[in-house]
Amino acid sequence: MLHTLVVDDEANIRKTISYCLVADGHTVIAVSNPTDAIEEAGRRSFDIAFVDLKLGEEDGMALIPVLLTDSPWIKIVVITAHASIETAVEAMKKGATDYIAKPFTPDQVKFITRRIGKIRELETEIAVLKEDIQRIGPEDRLQSRNPGMQRVIETARKAAASEAIVLLQGESGTGKSVFARAIHHWSPRSGKPMAVVSCPAVPSELLESELFGHVKGAFTGAVRDNPGRISVCEGGTLFLDEIGDMALPVQAKLLRFIQDKEYERLGDSVSRKADVRIIAATNADLEQRVAEGRFREDLFYRLNVISLTVPPLRDRKEDILPIATDFLAYFCKANHKHLLGFTNEAEESLSTHAWPGNVRELRNAIERAVILGSAEKIGANDLPGNITPALSAPVIGDKVSLATIEELHIRRILASTTSLQEAADVLGIDQATLWRRRKTYGI
Incomplete structure (x- = not known):
């Protein structure tokens, strides 16, 4: 499905194109002049725009760069009653993707729309693949021998097929962001972008702009328009990492977006709509923060539709060595080394360490060991000094409290x-x- 804008001063042309596109399952907004077109483009995200070059007394050609400035991904098809090579070349120079000459048939409209739809799909797939390549690592494979972790993975797969908000809870480093990416890729939205916003990493005064965007001059340093992450991931998924650190004023605006799918850019009064799924993660106790007045109760209940708690690594010890082995293979390849595994002492240290930093700490430990190790196998001495066996777990009858x-x-x-x-x-x-x-x- 493509979100389509039709700009033509002739009502019959607008109706004809709209009918063809709606019949093919696309959404259509049709307007008669550049002013309305710019307003609609500012309020919604479009994939394609049909623009007549003669809009009464106004020039449709001048509308092309305006639309592309705010939505650089949009594909513009110019409509002209005077088809010529010169007209087509001029339109292409201004950024148009194609043109169609009057009179045209419904089949011509459908053909060009389907072709552009394939282009948009390929562009989105390429963007997603680029992001995956940059982030790819062995920790992205959600596999576990631990029954509790297996249940979390299975619940995540079921939740992915829905449109429900997912709240991921767990200690830092347990892999909540890995779950978020997996849920997106398992979902019907996998062909659309996924945007990630780390709430603690963005100053509270800039987080609103990061999410919703801003217009030029909205604040000191806003030298150009910013569409915001919500606009960028239209049709896809927005992952809000460590949402417990989000400032209260931004929480209020996020709540409104979740409820109404509407928002405004900073410094702009135009209400915009976006179709975006929310996944949130936190290592904080949100219920406690609600009790302390640091997190909105209504937002917590909106987010807590499907809640998944990712267990810490120390509670799934059967996963430690398999994960460590995956990291070993990955970092050996990255560093052009040929290590044959771990010594018995190293395996003992890895298996019994408490791992307060969870999978992230394990990854860093193995990367360091691969870089510094010089023997055939990783030994206990190659591991960081803090990798020490944890105290053995007490059993009933031991002299413990x-x-x-x-x-x-x-x-x-x-x-x-x-x-x-x-x-x-x-x-x-x-x-x-x-x-x-x-x-x-x-x-």
Whole structure:
């Protein structure tokens, strides 16, 4: 489906083109003059525009660069009653993709639209592939031998097929961004762009502009228009990483966008629409932040439609060595090395380390070991000095406190369930009590 703009001063032409495109499953906005065309283009994102070169007393040719300035991806087809090589060349120089001469048939309109539709699909696929190549790594393969992690992956696959907002929770470094990309690629929106906004990485005063865009002169330093990430990922997915750090004023505007699919660019009063799916991630306890007044309760409930808790690496020890082996192969190839694996001592250190930094810490440890290692295998001495075995897990009957047993049990239940409510039900306590226990034990 293409979002199409038709600009022609003749009502019959507008109706004819609109009928042809709607019959092919496309959406159409038809206007009669450049002013309305610019207004509609500012409010919505279009894939293609049919523009008549003679719009009454106005020149359609002058509209081409204006549309392209705000939407550089748009494909413009000029309509002319005086087809000539000179006209076509001039239109192409100004940025038009093709032209069609009056009188034309419905089949001609459908043919050119389908051809441009294929071009747009290829452009989007290329952009997505470029992003994937830049980010590709072994951690992007969502595989696990841990039952709790397997349940999270299966739930994510089911959620991907829907349009529901997904909230990813878990400690830093557990792979929440990997889940977000996977959900996008498993979803019907996979052919459209995915935009990523790291809320802590953008100063709070600039986050609104990063999301919604701004117009030139909206604030000091705004020397040109910025469409914003929402506009860029039209039809696709917006991933908001560490949303718990989002400032309250931006939270209010995000809530409005989630509810109405409408927003305004900073410094602009024009309301715009966008079809974008939201995936959010956080390593913070949003319920606690709601209680502290640092996160909007209504936004939390809007985001918490499908909640997935990614278990920490220490609670899925069966995954440590397989992931480490994948990292080893990846970094050996990247650094042109030929290492044969890990020594028994290194495997022991990797398997028993607590991994407070989770998969991200493991990745960094293996990369360092590959670069500095000189033997056939990675040894314990090649690993960072802080990679030390964790204390062995206590069992019933050991001379340890009840609190130690309770902490270990809560950690394991959280790792093997997909939501806080499910974990609380298994433990036989309410969510508020579970939240207090997690705070006490730093889980």
